[in-house]
Amino acid sequence: MSAEPGLTGRQYANKAKAAFPDVTRKDVNRCLYSSALFHTPGSEIPAWHVTANRPRARPADVIQPPEPQHPRVGFAERGNSPFPAGYVADAETKRGLSRWQLEAYESWVANDRSGIVEAVTGAGKSRLALAAIKEILTVGGRALVVVPSKALLHQWASLIRTELPNQELGRLGAGHQVFAARITVAVVHTLVRNLARFADVALIVADEVHGYGAPVFATALLSSSFGRLGLTATLERTDDAVDQVLRPYFGKSVYTCNFSTARRDGRIAPARIALLGVPLAEDEREVHDEAVERKRMAKFELTNNYGIEPKDNFFASVSRLAASDEGPASEFARLYLAGRSAESNILANARGKRRLVRKFSNLFKGDHRGLIFCERIAAADEVADMLGQDGVRAKALTSRVPQPLRETYLSQLLTGEIDAVTCATALDQGIDIPDIDTAIIIGSNQQKRQMIQRLGRALRTKRDNRSARIVIAYAMDTWEDPMTNGHRREFVQIAKEAAENLRDFGAEWSPREVFQFLDPESESNARYALSDELPMHTALLA
Template sequence: MDDSIRHLNDSLSWGFIDRHQESLDPYKPKLLVNNRDTGDYILTPLLEELRQCRSFTFSVAFITESGLAVLKSQLADLHAQGIVGRILTSHYLNFNHPKIFRELLKITNVEVRLTELSGFHAKGYLFEHSRHSTIIMGSANLTAAALKTNYEWNVKLTSFEHGGLLGQFHEEFDKAWQSAIPLTTEWIEAYQVLYEEVRKANKKMKAVVPLLPENANPYNAFVHIEPNRMQQQALQNLSALRSSGAARGLVISATGTGKTYLSAFDVKNAAPRRMLFVVHREQILKQALSDYRKIIGGPESDFGIYSGNRRDAQAKYLFATVQTIAKPEHLVQFAADDFDYILIDEVHKAGAASYLSVIQHFTPKFLLGMTATPERTDSFNIYELFHYNIAYEIRLQEALEEDMLCPFHYFGVTDYMRNGELLDDPSQLSLSEKELRVNYLMEKVEYYGYSGEKVRGLIFCSRMAEANELSHLLNARGYRTAALTGTDNAEERERHVRQLEQGELQYLLTVDIFNEGIDIPSVNQVIMLRQTKSSIVFIQQLGRGLRKHDSKEFVTVIDFIGNYKNNYMIPIALSGDRSQNKDNIRRHMKDTSYIKGVSSINFEEVARQQIFKSISGSNLTAFKLLREAYTDLKHRLNRVPLLFDYVENNSLDPLIFADEFPSYYHFLLKVKEPVPSLSQQEQQYLTMLSGEVLNGKRRHEILLLDMLLGQGTVPKQAYVERLREDGCRVGIDTLDSVMRVLSMEFFNEQTRKKYGTLPIVQLNDDQSYSFYPVMQEALQQQGYFKQLVSDLIQTAFLKNEQYDCKSTMTLYKKYSRKDASKLLNWDKDGSSTIFGYKIKNGTCPIFVTYKKHENVGASTKYQDEFINSEVLQWSTRSRRTLASEEVKLILDADREGIELHIFVKKDDAEGLEYYYLGQANYDGKSAVESTMSDENGNSIPVVHMNLVLEHAVESKLYGYLTRG
């Protein structure tokens, strides 16, 4: 029986007869649901199937713009590969907006037809692959809510060509398809008329909203604005802060989450005699005043402005620009205690002399600072300014999860390519090439579209000249645009913003002046035509579209990605991951399910590879970056951070300190922190624990060290019982391995020079564990040393949470050759002798670099390749034949009791660690002796064979390893 058919039989047995039947994951029938807690969404397998298919067929009654948007970048990649699909839909209940049909027409590799079947409500997705088809059927229409947030049930099934269910699907679909009509522009125009008539009729049926009485004050008539959940929690925290006697507080809240409303609610609660609101732009000032009047109410005369030509100095609620009020001749007009409550907006700017002069002049009962981005690259300590009182904090991911922001669909799009090459600097193009680039850019912009009836877009450029030139080129093509630069005055900016809001302009092009301090809620498209040099600026620009507005359901973000070194900052900014860990950042590229709500993150394939290239080529752990992150966390905590603090505050990955320095202690010395002095032996102990325990890859060492710190001496039986309680394996080989590591016996001579030769732990004659006397003495006499060791162990426990203590190694986690030697319980570190593989102690770890470097010697350039997600075609070392002893042992591994463990990395840019793909078995029939050329062109023997993995590689990792 063909292996694929056997695997499918096993899966069907698992799904419909016996769930204890072993089965490969890709073929298993699955119930697909949306679960935000686990990050599992119906969208994920749908996109995976789409990415790998040879053709596709959708039958869906309802489609929304947002639902189609999440597929657009993948459909664009399929178009580039010549892969086509079909979509059957309808105008049932007039649910589908006419615009969605226009969007469908833009996707030229998809044929769309409309069925007139009465009550058409089908939801099915069929993906055809080379040897099988996948069907997803259930309740989910092609809407972002159905694919990411709604409670939906869908079944995913695999079928071969002659499968009965597949045949039924095709038969029923083809019947409906043949009777359906093609989607055309003419049909859409006719449908538009019908759709508008139905909408008008529905409006007439709705209740009429009562009008306000004549001369009524709209700010006092209703109090319809209620604090959202974030604001309610923040208000409670602010009230508690003031009750504790605090005079200052800081609110950190993502752009668009309602900081101004929050502050107005708090002012209303605090009921100050007078209040001062300080901003840096007059446009924000006027909007803030308007928002406050809605919340607080009262006579118009209570609200005043101190900016430009207005000097309402006696107003109860005074709104001032810092540029005006900070001038000495204006500050002197106010007594220090004139205001009970002062608010500083965009307070990350407060290190400037103008802000400090205002803050130092006044003595309010309470000072509130508000910002979306407190991080700074200079030495100014925002946290200290507000007495380290963080009243509330909510970042982008949390705000999306709480549905406080407008959802967004981000598209990482390949920039214009000249002769197949991405450009470092598009400004170097000739005039004719610039014309071609504009055509390309707007083709992409039109393809990815926007939500709503009219586009209101912001285009961020890299230079003023580019903004002006591009605006001119767009206007020549019939677009209505204007460029705004730092040379334009406030009146000019306000005029163009008003034109954009009113639909007179389609786009505003700018450089950095709209990063913050501008509020245009109706913006439904943000275009980035500059390289990302700062994750803070990236989020600021993204945030320009995140305010909710009745005219849009989502905002489209189109990021044109060129050949830029800083492309790695894009996944950092989108995920909010500040770990500086390359593997984490790669994971955020492989799997974007971390984004909450109906928002989505999408990359075209070439753009995706550019970012991976940037991640590999960048130095994310440069000392300057580490020092900045350290300083920021120190400012936030008002003390020297411990390793544990970095994890708790979502900052740097503590493992970076172990990678870049002998230990965190050595980093503290490097930043000239006045820490207590440690002896050379104490430093060596910290170096060893940092290199071998901190990563958390085996719980056993961590647990024993923790028990010893608390108890001094630990009976071996008590240790074993604790391991069992934690669900860890407790074989004799494993316990012996733990002791070899903690006694230093496991390490080679070179490593022992770094770690020292003295043991950390010893096993006594009475079968109890204790610290080695030198270690014990250091812990007793040096409190700082003990603090560092304890911190390291507690941090290791946190890192260990991602590993399975029951297994030797955890699927899809990364391990080095030394890790494998340790975790396979070898007596010595075999990393210097493993090379591609090594048989020892009944185990054979096999290490594969999937994409060989072009400089790899001919005799080591093996042909390792995945045939599919379950089968790896693997090559032995050169100069091996079917008669070689090591080859015979591998071919007979099952009978010889040898475990084959597979480790794969994409390329050498990933460093020394490989993804663990689990155990494998030789398929029993594929081994073949072949030849390859050595460096001199001579033929040398090699053996190729197929290894079948016990677990099929999960699809995201498989795609990452094999693509590009």
């Protein structure tokens, strides 16, 4: 290595094998990643160098990265209850609630009108919140709905105008500055600069509440509010803010509505879900395996030699350590994050996944409209172009698209002027598209919430009661593969709860077979199969 610096682990392994035939690439990687004598600048495929006489820090020498400072919130500062003793909500407050919504509302009331409700996308969380808002209005209180985006601001405002047409409605954010209203919908970024205007709010509804654990957004959790209702698909974060910020403020999770419960209540459409395995190309596999090995070795060092706990908030701890300057410990933290990033890039941009979408472009023809969830903007753009070549009217909706044009694309999707929208994460939360019946998910779902949100986009009930058709692609022999990753089986369980019928096709599938599963009553499945000549694990690599 001293004579030929800057080679990859694979290249050094090949040289080592010439002299020692029993040496494997894994042996070489283990040496490279476990010894401080070697280092890499952290490129996607690491180029290795010798670092002579670099000392190894002992665990006692490592200063643990500082914990994030959270604002002080909790029940101690709650405002006085605006409800008279013995108050019971009238029938009008609870009118129109489904079974799960009524159960959740009563659980929230029993918890002194504080708590978090976890409900899958499409189940109707906003309708539950309307009951809480109606109740606070009957006793003369003000209500504040906090949202993370302009799109949700408009969506909530439209819902409130429709359901409570006689109530004064204010909006804050997206060019609106109406403060003194009985009900205000506010974008959190704007709200935190105007908190003094809302000191008398009696009820705060925090939509997508998992996002308000960040220090700057946590200041929007008004200590004076008596009623506190948090809404989310699932309460998870990569840091400790759930326990340090959200639960102290809102209290416990008072109700959970999963897909099974939502399906019981008729809140989501029936669905058929196909899981399809996709192989990585040889060059993708090389980079992927190198990145996984880098992660594994770095994690071993961090957990065994530098005192980083392997569970709980591991990622947050590693991120803080990587941003600090603690010698070898920080370098291992950066190595771990570089490996994680390289692994994610490969899975997000796997060519086989994009080719899979093209195999099923006919899903979006006829009267069917849908979404394709990617993980990167470039992939969303490329998939939209590929679909266009197959006669599908598709648009890429990403963060680079101006908001007015995003709204135009969604409107065209609803009216049938376009057939499909590809996206990265722009549609992961807060967008209600009722008549979408088809979805293909090729982006990695690293969190349960993301999987729930993406499934929920296609599972909303349709005006004509049609079923949803969903394809979920996963890269085989990676952490996405439920056959090799026990954690991913939890994601499969979520899909099973959502589906009327689910089938994991594994690697051996043909488009014709999948179409027949997704739409068994169709008489035109034969024409849908664009390439049945080769087995799919071969065709997708072609």
